[in-house]
Each structure stands twice: as C-alpha cells, then as structure tokens.
Amino acid sequence: MDGAAAAFSVILPDRALRIENLGMTQAAIPDAAIRVRNVSHQFGEVGEARHVRALLNTSLDIARGELLCLIGPSGCGKSTLLNVMGGLFTPTTGAVTVGTTPVHGPMPHDIAFIFQESALFPWNTIFENMILGMTFQGVPKSEREDRARRALEAVGLDEFAAHYPSQLSGGMRQRAALARALSLETQILLMDEPFGALDEQTRMVLGEDLSVLLSRSKKTIVFVTHSLGEAVFLADRVAVFSARPGTIKEVITVDEPHPRKPEFMTSAKFHRLRDQLYGLLHEEIRKSMSQSAKPKRAYEDQAKGDS
Ligand SMILES: Nc1ncnc2c1ncn2[C@@H]1O[C@H](COP(=O)(O)OP(=O)(O)OP(=O)(O)O)[C@@H](O)[C@H]1O
C-alpha cells in the first residue's frame, strides 16, 4: 500500500479544527468543508400518499479533513441528508455550502459518492470503469490512465485492473468503487453505507484501510453507517440522528489519531464510546419502530370495529 502514500500523500489534516464534546448545540466550525444550515426536506406534498417529512431543521458543520459518521434509525433521513449535501436533492428549506459555494446541484469536481452497491458497469473491466468515471467528470484524457493506476494501487487492486466486477469479491468491488471515487481527486467523499453489504471481517479491514487513507490525505469524508463499532472506529465525530423526521440529536467526538490501529477496537475508550452511542440510539430506534407499527395498530383497531 505504499502506492497510497505516493498517490495521496499530502499534509495531515488540521485536526485542531475539531471542536470537543459538541452537545445538543452545534458550534460553527471556521472554514468548514461543508456547512448544512437549517435543512428540512419533505417528499411529496401534505395530503399525498407519498408525503414524508424526512429531515427537520438540521444544521451541521463538517471540518476539512475530518471523517464524520452519520448514524441513526432506518428511515430517519441519513441518505436524504447525504444527497442534499451532494446536490442530488434540493432541500425543501435551508441551505448547504461547500467551502464558500452554495450547493445548487451536483458538484462532480468537488464531491464524489460511494454507495452500498458498488455501481460498477458489469460489462467493463475495473480499469475501464475508472476511466469512464473520469471521462464523465471531464478529466483530461492524458491524465486518466495514470490516475486510474495510482488509485487502484492506493486500494491494493492494481493486479485486478483487467478483471470484470463479477470476477471480484464483494469487498474488492467496494475497494474498486473507492478507487474510482479517489481517481476523481475530489476533496469530499460522501459514502452511504459503503461497507454495509460486506461481512464483518472484510468491513473491519476496509475500515482500517480507509483510516490509513485519511491519515495520508486531507479529504473530508461523510460516512453513513448502521454499525456502532464502525462509527467509533472510523469517525473523528459521530452525528447521531433522531427518529424521523430526522435531526441531529447529538454529536460525539472520538479523539483518536488516524490511522487507527486494530487494538483501538479492544480498548476501554472504544467500548465507552460505543456504549454512549448505543444509549443515544436506543431510544430513537424504539421511537422509529413505534412509528412503523402505526399501520398495524390501525388495522387492529379496524378489526376490533368489525367484530
Ligand atoms: N425519493 C423518495 N421519495 C419519497 N420518499 C422518500 C424518498 N427517499 C426517501 N424517502 C423517505 O424519506 C425517509 C428518509 O429516507 P432515507 O433514505 O433518507 O433514510 P435513511 O436514514 O437513509 O434510512 P436507511 O438507514 O434505511 O438507509 C424515509 O421515510 C423514506 O421512505
């Protein structure tokens, strides 16, 4: 993985920007990479069957070079927030800025996405997939092959450039998706449960690799996960969502330098933070489950009325 150093070795991020122990009140971060201000988002209109209030009055600053994890109950609006940050959805109210630029649509030169499914073209080799990504982004032709090689080296897949996605394991496909995003050389990576479909051991190893990458680059990463352990292992800060309509309930800081070592996972500090996260999430998961139980109750009430 020393290719990683060559490809992405840049100054360590200025972690002094981190604000310790952010609680319910979200302090502003000077020179933030991403600013989310009072964002609410609803799908459909009130009265329509598909009407959902997904996000409510959410504000958050993400520092340059930090890895921020979003965690919360299913359906609380994490992906919606990620899509709003990346300009894929325009929020119903509120605003997002990237650096000093207001986000009004996709910003392919600043932001790359990685999703749970690798979204590689199955009929193209890994190398061709990388080249295509750069072609869509408008990278000059003369740079594409070199960048593709460096990015594949950075994720340890240089020997698999000529393989097709179906010839790789799930973990390798996610590495390839990461390489494709890295080749775009954006400052920001938005990752929506990128390791969610993988087994625990594979995701642990990929998490370690991502932590190495972060220590060698000044990328800003927003990472959605359902795994408490993954959040504590990877994040500089973890933003915990409330049940839908989602808003940030609390942000906790994980004060541990990158690259994180496997030993961190067995430390008392890791377990304390994981327990703290579990405590914060538990109540919200209960609320979100009682929301989804409503239709069943309505059915039961109707059944009682019929009898
Ligand atoms: N395109 C859409 N049209 C209508 N409703 C949507 C759309 N996308 C999301 N929603 C609704 O908005 C709410 C939030 O969805 P979102 O995908 O952001 O949740 P999430 O926190 O990412 O959940 P999960 O953890 O299950 O991925 C859900 O109730 C979902 O049904």
Ligand SMILES: [Mg+2]
């Ligand atoms: Mg989601």
